[in-house]
Amino acid sequence: MRGSFKHQAPPICDEPRHHKSQTNMAPRCSCTALLAVSLTVLALLAGLLAPHSAVRWPAVSLAVAAALLPLWGRSLRRRDDGTSRRVCVLVLGDIGRSPRMQYHALSLSKHGYHVTFVGFSETKPHQDVLSEEKITIVPIAELKGVRVGPKVVSYVTKVTVQSLQLLRVLLTMELQAHVLMQNPPGLPSIAVTWFVCLLRGSRFIIDWHNYGYTIMALSHGPAHPIVRLAKWYERFFGPLASHNLCVTNAMKDDLQKNWGIKATTLYDRPASIFRETPLKLQHELFVRLAAVYPQFRHAGSEAERTIFSVRDPADGTVTLRAERPALLLSSTSWTEDEDFSILLTALEEYEGFIRGGASLPPLLCVITGKGPQKEHYMKLIDSLHLEHVEICTPWLEAEDYPLLLGSADLGVCLHKSSSGLDLPMKVVDMFGCCLPVCAVHFNCLDELVKHEENGLIFKDSAELAEQLKTLLSDFPSSDGKLGTFRRNLRSSRGQRWDDNWDQNILPLITALR
Numbered sequence: 198m199r200g201s202f203k204h205q206a207p208p209i210c211d212e213p214r215h216h217k218s219q220t221n222m223a224p225r226c227s228c229t230a231l232l233a234v235s236l237t238v239l240a241l242l243a244g245l246l247a248p249h250s251a252v253r254w255p256a257v258s259l260a261v262a263a264a265l266l267p268l269w270g271r272s273l274r275r276r277d278d279g280t281s282r283r284v285c286v287l288v289l290g291d292i293g294r295s296p297r298m299q300y301h302a303l304s305l306s307k308h309g310y311h312v313t314f315v316g317f318s319e320t321k322p323h324q325d326v327l328s329e330e331k332i333t334i335v336p337i338a339e340l341k342g343v344r345v346g347p348k349v350v351s352y353v354t355k356v357t358v359q360s361l362q363l364l365r366v367l368l369t370m371e372l373q374a375h376v377l378m379q380n381p382p383g384l385p386s387i388a389v390t391w392f393v394c395l396l397r398g399s400r401f402i403i404d405w406h407n408y409g410y411t412i413m414a415l416s417h418g419p420a421h422p423i424v425r426l427a428k429w430y431e432r433f434f435g436p437l438a439s440h441n442l443c444v445t446n447a448m449k450d451d452l453q454k455n456w457g458i459k460a461t462t463l464y465d466r467p468a469s470i471f472r473e474t475p476l477k478l479q480h481e482l483f484v485r486l487a488a489v490y491p492q493f494r495h496a497g498s499e500a501e502r503t504i505f506s507v508r509d510p511a512d513g514t515v516t517l518r519a520e521r522p523a524l525l526l527s528s529t530s531w532t533e534d535e536d537f538s539i540l541l542t543a544l545e546e547y548e549g550f551i552r553g554g555a556s557l558p559p560l561l562c563v564i565t566g567k568g569p570q571k572e573h574y575m576k577l578i579d580s581l582h583l584e585h586v587e588i589c590t591p592w593l594e595a596e597d598y599p600l601l602l603g604s605a606d607l608g609v610c611l612h613k614s615s616s617g618l619d620l621p622m623k624v625v626d627m628f629g630c631c632l633p634v635c636a637v638h639f640n641c642l643d644e645l646v647k648h649e650e651n652g653l654i655f656k657d658s659a660e661l662a663e664q665l666k667t668l669l670s671d672f673p674s675s676d677g678k679l680g681t682f683r684r685n686l687r688s689s690r691g692q693r694w695d696d697n698w699d700q701n702i703l704p705l706i707t708a709l710r
Contacts, residue, residue, distance in 0.1 A: 274396075280371075282310050283371060283374055368397075378404065380404065387438075401440075402438060405448060448619060478600055529612075534614065559585045560586045599626070602629075605627075607669070608634040614640070621636070624652075637654075638656050
């Protein structure tokens with residue numbers, strides 16, 4: 198999602214996803230492997246089902262299995278001239294909402310690797326991923342609403358089916374030099390991927406974004422048997438990977454200290470598409486959004502005017518309206534690690550400041566994203582009675598998300614890490630657009646957000662409301678604290694994703710060949 202549109206992967210999109218044909222995968226081992234494993238299974242079943250036959254089926258079945266398994270193993274490990282340049286990127290989640298893994302795929306293809314990208318196909322990845330000839334997307338079905346008896350049975354059924362899906366895909370694709378897998382989600386993908394890499398001789402790399410069991414604990418509590426099992430599972434299988442990546446130094450230290458895992462820190466970095474949006478593109482974006490969302494429309498009827506911008510029909514010059522509202526932006530997956538009631542309460546308090554006589558601009562708060570708790574929060578939003586604050590929850594095209602970030606005045610992040618060890622990528626993208634941020638506090642956030650330098654950190658809705666009041670008191674002037682933060686971001690731009698990946702990960706991939 199991130200111009201040159203390279204290495205970009207926005208979180209959401211409303212178009213159906215398309216992917217390139219898989220014909221160029223040309224699985225070399227699939228027929229032999231599937232035949233071998235099928236005959237082996239049949240032989241073993243015969244031994245189990247016919248124990249009293251005159252024929253010594255157990256001996257026969259073991260002999261057949263012993264003969265076929267080496268054949269199968271050799272076919273699975275058969276290398277060719279292209280094996281060392283093939284990498285499988287795997288996420289047991291929606292590819293379109295997995296920006297970091299899309300960046301990995303694009304970085305690999307940029308350096309001549311052929312990437313097989315495996316994951317769910319719920320939303321469309323960025324066009325760069327779709328158009329890159331060296332990236333082949335292999336979709337797997339997402340299992341939703343599995344209902345087989347009690348919840349535990351349903352969960353076991355889902356994990357079993359997903360395991361079989363992954364086994365089929367990973368065993369029938371061409372031999373890969375490396376399999377790079379995102380965790381979480383890691384159940385059952387860590388165990389299945391490790392097993393396949395063991396069979397096929399591929400290098401197994403885990404990219405730790407968080408700990409899956411800590412996310413499960415948000416719903417079930419840390420003492421729940423499923424959470425405890427998930428924790429054991431990650432701790433047992435995680436160290437079996439050939440190499441590990443992680444997103445913060447805090448996680449790197451925790452993996453080493455508590456898990457015995459040595460990891461390489463690869464900080465999230467914005468791709469080149471995340472930058473301040475020129476006025477002309479801002480206006481074009483606002484016009485597109487105004488055609489769908491009334492919150493962006495100007496009260497008048499002029500086609501070249503939005504609530505934020507106006508275009509002079511004589512010379513095409515675009516200017517921002519002096520009386521425009523401030524544009525507040527947040528993005529979310531509407532999950533339990535983000536409490537949006539904090540923002541909604543702060544917006545009510547901000548409304549109260551204006552009604553009380555404070556000289557503050559009206560607000561348009563735009564919240565992008567999709568997820569399981571959206572309906573719940575939409576009901577809360579509908580129940581609010583705000584006169585000076587508008588809330589809009591748009592469904593964005595992939596390429597429009599970075600444009601909107603680059604057009605906003607202030608970002609808000611409500612992500613609270615379940616482990617206290619990962620960082621919100623949305624803030625990385627906001628900083629790429631030189632957009633100051635108010636972010637809710639959690640451990641290790643200071644690795645990204647520097648309080649009173651590039652943004653502010655808050656602990657509750659009252660503190661957030663006061664920060665909104667302080668930062669927007671001089672709006673739209675750039676002389677206040679908000680303008681200072683933006684200038685700090687402009688002057689301290691760090692590495693982009695490309696340079697960061699080339700410096701930290703390319704040597705690792707090359708060394709493991």
